[in-house]
Amino acid sequence: MIFTKSIANFGKYCLFMRRVFSVPDKWRVFFSRTVFEIQKLGVDSIPLVIIIALFIGAVITIQMQLNFSSPLVPSYSTGLATREIVLLEFSNSILCLILAGKVGSNIASEIGTMRVTEQIDALEIMGINSCNFLVLPKVVGFLFFMPVLVVFCIFTTMLGGYLIAAVTGIISVSKYIYGIQTQFQEWYVWYGLIKSLFFSVVITSVASYCGYYVKGGALEVGKASTNAVVTSSIMILLLDVILTKLLLQ
């Protein structure tokens, strides 16, 4: 039963995305809405990214230092391990799981509210492709800004580690900096950026889908918002495994 329902939902999602990726009615309106979405979904997420990245960077550094306190492990390993964790997983997958909560719930509740207050019907009556009008700018805007958030996250997490090293002295700053520079593989940055692009599409499209097909009232909008976060998180984790297998092996 659940399997059948999932297949049906996937089919409905594909049809929904076909409407989303049609040609916009007015390109000028599309561009202005995309800029607005970049501001709302991307730029407004920067403070959250900075706060989380700073603290997580500090925590990872402390934990790595505790685990590597052995004379057999090189002293720069703390910085190196921190960098690898950040580049491979935190700055893309974990960041996107966090953003699925913020951005996903925002999109699902916004579109869901538009559905229950008949604003989407109003668009359709006017002859506007509501899927395309509402969702495409969000997908494109977030996709466009996601690399910026990832790069912000990478630098801020490293900074968090640097600050905890400088303030507490658990590791010397010079060893930390040497660690984050040594054995650097550029591909890991690209790997993180590529993954994040896929995740950004999942976050915006799944949340929009959940909001678009809301039926009922405020209670259902809340449920749609929760569904959006849960479903997009699961999709991100699933894609993470697939993309890691494809890109790293």
Added chain:
Amino acid sequence: MIEVKGVTKSFDDKTILHSVDATFYTGKTNLIIGQSGSGKTVLMKSLVGLLRPEEGQILYDGRDLLQMSVDQTKKLREEIGMLFQGSALFDSETVLGNVMFPLMMFTDMTPAERKDRAQFCLERVNLKGADNKYPSEISGGMQKRVAIARAIALNPKYLFCDEPNSGLDPHTSILIDELLSDITHEYNITTVINTHDMNSVLGIGENIIYLRNGRREWVGNMKEIYTASNEALNDFVFATDLFKQVKEYIVHNSSATPPAKS
């Protein structure tokens, strides 16, 4: 003119509309009335294409909505204005932005021209000084007026209103009714209003279609409704003592004028 011929609509084996026939005339306020659950909203949503009936024809001046291609439907919808029960104004836009929205999407007007047209429409619905307010900052009656202004911004040929008086006080309801009636006559629009407000029925009902259990039970106008023999219609329209007394007075004083709009 909109003609509805044999429209049938079902949901999960439950038939909501049973082969409904109706005609909505140009330049007249056409009312669809009936109890809750009688199929009014389903009929209206079928009329505007939000629902697709299983059988029948919906003819917009001879053009069958149900046979149209996607592009033809899109073109037709540019000729339609709709006022929703909850106004359905865009929360993120100001009053002026809401009225300018269809102009921005469907015309090549400059921003200044759009603003002029939107302000003209807002003045037409007697709404001044609220241009820069958001829908949440204005009253329900004002929201309805903004929705009417948005609906008429593109000079529609067809105007649909779903429960335009719901949630409004009696005085504001009458003002909205008068406004819809005036706009219909002024711009020669085919206006279809879905209502169970008896003041509207008796005040602006130039062509009334009474639905009961998904079937068309009666057709007439606000004068004929006083002498209608349909028992279900009489029970529905003249449900209160006040309306019963008004009906008796009108029937027994045939020379008296029905309480039309002031």
